[in-house]
Amino acid sequence: MQSISELVERALAQINAAATPAALDQVRVQYLGKAGELTSQLKSLGSLPAEERKAFGQSVNAAKAQLEEALNERKSVVGQGAKPASAMLDVTLPGRRRLAGRPHPMTVTAETMKRILMGLGFTYEDFPDIETEYFNFDALNTPPWHPARDMHDTFYITPTDGEHRLQTEAELMRTHTTAFQGRVMRARNGQVPIRAMTTGRCYRKDDIDASHFPIFQQLDVFAVGTNLTMSDLRWTLTELAKGLFGGEAKLRFRPSYFPFTTPSAEVDVSCIICKQKGCSLCSRTGWIEVLGSGMMRPEVLKMGGLDPAKHQGFAFGIGVDRITMLRHQINDIRHLYQNEEAFLRQF
Amino acid sequence: MIVNTEWLLDYLTPRCALADLLTALPRVGLDIEAAHVLERELAPVRVGFIRAKRPLAGTSDKFVCDVEVAKGDVRQIVCASAHPIEVGWGVPVALAGTDLPNGESIGEASFGDVVSKGMICLDGELGLSAKGTGLQVFKDEALLGKSITEATKIDEALVHVKVYPNRPDCLGLIGIARELAAMLDLKLVLPSAPAPTVYTKDSVPVEIQAPSLCTRYTCQVVGGVRIGKSQPWMASRLMAAGLRPINNVVDITNFVMLEWGQPLHAFDLKRVREKIVVRKFAAGETLRLLDGRSIEQKTGESDEYAPLAIADAHAPMALAGIMGGESSGISETTSDVLLEAAHFEPTGIRLSGRRLGVSSDSSYRFERGTDPNESLEGAQARAIALLFSEAGGQSAGPLTDAYPSPAKRAVFALPAERVSSYLGIHVTREQVISSLTKLGCNCSDDLSRVDVPTRRVDVNDAVVLIEDVARVLGYEAITPAASPETPTAGGTTALDQARQAVRASLTGSGFLEIRGVPLEPVEGAEMFSQLAGASITLANPLNADLSRLRRSLVPFLVKTAVYNASRRAVNFRYFEIDKVFSRPAKDPEERWALGILLGGALNDADWSTRRECDFFDLKGAVESALESLRAPKATFVPTSLDGYAEGTAAQIVVNGAVIGVLGQVKAEMLAAERIYQPVFAAELFIEPLVAGSRVSATFVALPRFPAVFRDLSFLANRDTPYAALETAIREAAGAQLESVDCMDVFAGKGIDPAKRSIAVSMVFRAADRTLSSEEVNATVDQIIERLGKEFSAELRSR
């Protein structure tokens, strides 16, 4: 005769192996049905000596309870999907939802740059869109009548009635975020090191076309210390480029001119699209112009309350619109301000 | 400035390859806007053979030519050029539709009833420096229809260079060549200027009455010139540079200006009475300029702003440094020339040019700064020599040179260590000396003295010389190196963090961030604005639509909805974070705002329970955004504001201060734009929320005793605000009430039309014990009593 425990063990194995409710039902009949193996054990009860009957009966009942529980448990697993056809769940119907929201691609570009630069020790702050002539030009070594003022076609604010302001206090829309340099240095009151950055809208009287918009966004950065060099500038820009364009990005420095830096360098990044094999984005040169940079002019440091004999610094400014267009190969700047949903959802 | 490379190479030896030249140019630090390699860009110009020519009716110097431009393809082209042409010649032809490298587009041109289908191009018009007569002539009929780049070897380029304001010394080819010589290790060749062989006594005395505006004035007489056309080599070079040849004398002044960067002026000697006086225009004096315009120094106007004149003993003859006068200029009858080479103070030229609205190639150079020494002298001598060789000059008078206080070379100390510590690379003394010497500086061995040529008006500090060294060494020598300075921790402001939190909240609830235009039209009502104070407008806007700084973010959000609705995207969920502007007091105020717009279906994908957004969906988005800032709970107070439909707007109040408004956008406004669904908008100011929000949360002990839940349903007057009911419930319940939530609001069938049924779900809990049912029931009784007394609310169920 089989022992009860062996029988239970075998039954449990079969229960666990049953993959469908029908198979499970078969196992139930096999063991617990009228003629089931466990049920028939009870039939042999009468043949046992009276003193063993009670214990045997108890063990059979315990085994029965154990198998029933196992069957129910298993049933809850294999039972799903076995509902009648009328209540069947069509899992392929679309989920009820809102499409995901997204930040504007320019925000993503600016935040990416900010994050990288914060990692390099720069501190972010906002500055006004409406600037004074002094911070936008004079404090950046661009006095009135300096020919470099021609490079920026400036929007001026209509003066308020009866208000007479000094020329340097005249209000204008900042033509570059570089205007923040003087404000930061003044607030720091001669203290170094300074590692500062800002981003925001800039305004120039440009006619609108595929690559010009009278309003654009810049991100400006500068650092002043006792010993900062052009090679630090290059290192900082290399780290930034790697974070923005990937580890393989290479930089090229070209001499250039800004009234507030000397030496000045225009910076090109190796074309991310063609890997420098030549494509239309880079005009087949393998390089793309991305930003302007340089060592801060002694005049700028001096006007900021620092001592050019002791302090050296570097600065750079990046067009956020341009970098965004590059990162996503957007061919028309107007897309950035049209906010067509089909555009916004691409990024 | 347009630079023909062949012309540029005249000043360099040994000759360098075009490709090397083009590679080296960017190292100079000029803005290379475009480099047109002519071998490539002249490909559309082909060889056409002149089969017939007849004079154009009514003219003596224009011809109508039949030009065969491809086998059997004969086009009619009018030839108006000064160069003679003959039947049977093969010539370069640009057919209508061709773009030339100098930027000119050739189109069909009408001469009376004759239509010209293209242009026969001179060398200069093609951007080439002429090697022969100024027109390429082909005799080999096999070249018919071939591109001229196949017919002849072209090894030149036209480079469009923008010279930055700091380097006016590069506004002449010699300046650029000098830089290239340093970069490429070539030798600079200055143009030959043999001294005149025949002298006369003719000279004109010079009197500088305004020495602060005119540093140096030289003039010299050249007698016996014959006015005529320039030689092809000169004319084509001028044309390639974008200048129109006028006559040999004027062309010489222009040519030498392009060569040396020093503007020159030629007077007709017979118009100069007695002497040259450099002085300001006197009150009442007028002058008719070469371009036909007249200028006048009005009586009563301050002498301070009077422009500088080159006058003779009696009257102004020229607007100094800017433009000559009409009557004293070179004409066909000129035989003796007085050549001026001068140096003017840049600011004076710039101010006068600006005030009078007159500018020229001369003023462009003078206002940036010219060299009163070598360049002035070199240009002067070169022009005199050319007046002999190119304009038939017979004799020269002695040079008059008024130079009261000669400009000296600036001197700086520039130890190699300073260069190294500025650039961050090791630079040797030899490298510094060699680099600066190549650029014309004189260096002492220990670099304690570096003197700089006066043409370098930009060198006002030793750092500029450091840049020069870097340019000659090549910027690639500056390798990246991490700073040895102790790093500082980076970070950002609470405001910036708040913007990011709000942005994450809204994008997380399915809103798209947009980017608006901060300028808007002045016309039209100020919709949606919550700002006090005057609007801020631009004094010189681009156009009327972009002339005022916006006072609210909502109008552009509405515009965005309209734009997208026209593209069939009608589930609007947009937000923008940007500044709004006004002038509440003397100074302008810029406030950071969050604008939100919502409309259309609640879900984008929904095949079962589709429903439209309403006010409370927007209110929920606003509350979530506030919650993301950990701002204290906001209350909402009915209000009205232009742009929102009456009875739909509410002020958002946090800590007792109004921080924003939300509501439904006026339907009329949307219907005009063909949007017929309800649209909701909100605008919040971010700064007050930053100030009022918790910086970091303090832990509150978690509840240890069980809560008791009670629901309550009652009828209240329809016009009783829910917030009032909730406040009463909280007050009546006291500290044991942990939370109360509105579960259901129902009005309509089976309910008195003046009433509505409100159901709330409440949670009670004590911090120190388990509340008994009896205790809670007693509290609920108090609540019911209070609601009844205060609002005549009737209990429906509890």
Ligand SMILES: [Zn+2]
């Ligand atoms: Zn490429």
